[in-house]
Amino acid sequence: MMAFEFLTVYWRDMLRFFRFRALLFASLVQPALWLALYGAAMSSNFSRFASVLPVPEGSVSVSYLTFLGAGVIALTTLFTSLFGGISLLFDKNWGLLREVFASPMPRSHIIVGIGLSGVTKSIIQVLVIMGFGLLIGVKFFGGYTLLHTILSTFGILIFVGVFSLGFLFLSSAISLSMETPEGLQGVITLLTLPLFFASNALYPIDAFPPVVREASLLNPLTYLINGVRYFAIGSDFYAVGYHYTYMPINVIQSFLALAAFALLMFLVAWRIFKKAVVT
Amino acid sequence: MPENIIEVNNLDHSYGDFQAVDDVCFSVKEGEIFSFLGPNGAGKSTVINILITLLPLQHGSVRIAGFDLATQPELVRKSIGIVFQDETLDRDLTVWETLEFHGRIYSLPRRERRERIEEMIRLVELEDKRDVRTRNLSGGMKRRLEITRGLMTRPRILFLDEPTIGLDTQTRMRLWEYIKKVNDSGTTIFLTTHYMDEADQVSNWIDIIDHGKVIAAGTPSKLKDDLGQDMIYLETSNDEASLKLLRELEVVKKANRSTKGLVITITTDGPHCLPIIMEALKDQGISLVSVNLKKPTLDDVFVHYTGRDIRESGAEKLKQIHTRREK
Numbered sequence: 124m125m126a127f128e129f130l131t132v133y134w135r136d137m138l139r140f141f142r143f144r145a146l147l148f149a150s151l152v153q154p155a156l157w158l159a160l161y162g163a164a165m166s167s168n169f170s171r172f173a174s175v176l177p178v179p180e181g182s183v184s185v186s187y188l189t190f191l192g193a194g195v196i197a198l199t200t201l202f203t204s205l206f207g208g209i210s211l212l213f214d215k216n217w218g219l220l221r222e223v224f225a226s227p228m229p230r231s232h233i234i235v236g237i238g239l240s241g242v243t244k245s246i247i248q249v250l251v252i253m254g255f256g257l258l259i260g261v262k263f264f265g266g267y268t269l270l271h272t273i274l275s276t277f278g279i280l281i282f283v284g285v286f287s288l289g290f291l292f293l294s295s296a297i298s299l300s301m302e303t304p305e306g307l308q309g310v311i312t313l314l315t316l317p318l319f320f321a322s323n324a325l326y327p328i329d330a331f332p333p334v335v336r337e338a339s340l341l342n343p344l345t346y347l348i349n350g351v352r353y354f355a356i357g358s359d360f361y362a363v364g365y366h367y368t369y370m371p372i373n374v375i376q377s378f379l380a381l382a383a384f385a386l387l388m389f390l391v392a393w394r395i396f397k398k399a400v401v402t
Numbered sequence: 403m404p405e406n407i408i409e410v411n412n413l414d415h416s417y418g419d420f421q422a423v424d425d426v427c428f429s430v431k432e433g434e435i436f437s438f439l440g441p442n443g444a445g446k447s448t449v450i451n452i453l454i455t456l457l458p459l460q461h462g463s464v465r466i467a468g469f470d471l472a473t474q475p476e477l478v479r480k481s482i483g484i485v486f487q488d489e490t491l492d493r494d495l496t497v498w499e500t501l502e503f504h505g506r507i508y509s510l511p512r513r514e515r516r517e518r519i520e521e522m523i524r525l526v527e528l529e530d531k532r533d534v535r536t537r538n539l540s541g542g543m544k545r546r547l548e549i550t551r552g553l554m555t556r557p558r559i560l561f562l563d564e565p566t567i568g569l570d571t572q573t574r575m576r577l578w579e580y581i582k583k584v585n586d587s588g589t590t591i592f593l594t595t596h597y598m599d600e601a602d603q604v605s606n607w608i609d610i611i612d613h614g615k616v617i618a619a620g621t622p623s624k625l626k627d628d629l630g631q632d633m634i635y636l637e638t639s640n641d642e643a644s645l646k647l648l649r650e651l652e653v654v655k656k657a658n659r660s661t662k663g664l665v666i667t668i669t670t671d672g673p674h675c676l677p678i679i680m681e682a683l684k685d686q687g688i689s690l691v692s693v694n695l696k697k698p699t700l701d702d703v704f705v706h707y708t709g710r711d712i713r714e715s716g717a718e719k720l721k722q723i724h725t726r727r728e729k
Contacts, residue, residue, distance in 0.1 A: 131506035139494055218490045225454050227479040228507040400458070402451045 128228040132236025136210065140244060154199040154248055155255040162188045169363050183360045185262060190362040192261035193351040194324030196252055196283065197344055200245045201318065204287045205311050207241035208294030212307055215299065220401045230396040234295055234389065241291035242284045249283050263355040275354040282350035285381045286343060292388035296395045318344050327365045343384045346377035407432040407559060407590050408453070413462035415448050422448045424614035434606035435591040441708050445614040446594055447487070454484050454561055467558045483557035485548050487564045493537035497528055497547055500536060501554060508555045522550040526580060542573035549580060559590045566597060578604065598700040612708045622700055629698040629706055630655055632672030634679065637663035637691035644688050653678055
């Protein structure tokens with residue numbers, strides 16, 4: 124018989140998400156602010172450089188804001204997911220995890236439940252960012268038919284979901300191993316910075332030293348951004364002076380890389396949960 | 403005779419070099435209220451955490467409700483309900499949601515679950531608080547909710563780890579009414595508490611643990627009887643001299659200072675001992691300020707076995723008792 128107890132963990136986490144209005148509000152407004160403030164400020168700079176570079180006949184050139192839109196989706200998903208497991212640390216410190224760990228529910232259900240609720244939160248955020256982005260001039264889905272737009276949105280959400288799962292599992296594993304929220308904060312910040320800078324979320328990394336470019340191939344953020352740009356902008360475009368082309372095979376490879384990352388992180392989390400002692 | 407619903411044999415547990423539980427054996431009979439008493443740091447919590455599957459079983463054997471803890475932890479979990487020592491409520495869930503969550507992680511089917519939630523809320527009279535978040539409940543209400551949560555899966559054994567700690571007398575009395583009701587309906591209760599009067603009143607059997615060993619076991623009345631018939635409390639003009647004198651008397655089993663004056667345990671009954679003691683003191687020119695004769699309480703039993711100070715070594719008393727209770 125299939126067991127669905129993980130839906131209980133999901134239910135509780137979502138209940139809390141919608142119950143804390145301030146947190147809900149902040150989590151939706153923060154990425155929009157990123158796009159509005161950083162995007163508006165950098166957009167004029169990058170557009171000035173890009174305008175002097177020639178764009179070949181027949182190729183599409185996209186604005187920096189459109190280029191950044193995909194990056195903000197990716198970064199928001201990264202942050203939200205990395206902090207998605209923090210509730211476990213609080214549950215542990217408040218003693219709530221004892222009720223769950225002493226119950227007949229297998230511990231893997233906690234990981235899956237937290238993963239699913241984190242994915243739901245990320246999807247809500249991404250839809251808000253895309254809606255807001257379209258309002259302030261992000262040119263996603265340019266020239267797409269309605270069906271193409273809907274399918275592309277699904278494509279983006281699937282990439283976001285799988286990426287998010289990987290980091291939620293990682294976050295759950297770290298949260299359960301840590302003693303204090305301060306420690307967790309430190310570890311997550313340490314993780315975030317290299318991921319953030321060795322990615323093409325905010326700028327092209329093609330001109331970076333080879334080491335950084337090699338490193339970016341190990342960065343799940345790179346694969347998420349590939350997927351999002353492919354679905355939102357297209358397979359062939361110019362942005363910030365660089366020519367981007369995505370073959371379907373690249374997109375499939377990116378998806379598989381993210382899926383492998385998620386699976387690996389699940390196994391890590393599972394191992395830590397199985398061995399964890401909470402008293 | 404009822405079956406043993408919990409059987410613990412040769413249980414050891416250590417944290418690094420520190421042996422927290424040392425070769426502990428005990429058993430609990432089905433349907434009884436069993437009290438597991440001991441000072442802070444005696445190893446009580448370690449034993450409970452092993453029994454409720456939160457700590458791994460390092461050495462020894464444990465059977466709970468007929469299941470082997472080492473090989474069938476899932477079945478043990480389904481058979482027990484737990485009220486933890488510290489609060490384990492999600493402050494942002496309501497009373498109803500707290501019970502719904504618990505019922506779901508124990509896989510109670512929806513209809514049964516909803517019925518039981520209503521039944522449980524009625525049992526502890528929280529009908530008005532159904533949609534109130536637990537952060538807004540009083541201490542007593544929280545405890546009632548936790549007890550009812552432990553019960554909603556109809557466990558065969560309910561573990562109550564200091565259920566009445568920090569609550570006022572009225573609330574404690576109310577809680578005991580609920581707990582007795584639950585026990586009357588057949589649920590075995592495994593209790594720890596620091597309130598000896600409570601343990602004395604409700605327990606069918608008591609084990610006292612200290613330094614990781616079971617050092618005394620029996621019914622409350624047997625434990626008190628073992629201590630001697632009566633206890634005499636004296637205040638004298640010279641406690642120091644009296645103590646020395648008293649310890650030499652044949653009828654005195656043990657004489658010690660208490661918070662106020664002296665406390666004496668005696669070998670025979672009080673009414674016959676008292677004149678002998680008074681005579682002896684008078685002969686030495688010591689006058690009496692006050693005299694009190696009392697039956698030993700469970701507090702006296704506890705202090706007798708675990709020492710008077712907050713952490714007296716009392717090593718000579720630590721002879722492990724292996725309680726073998728007939729089936």
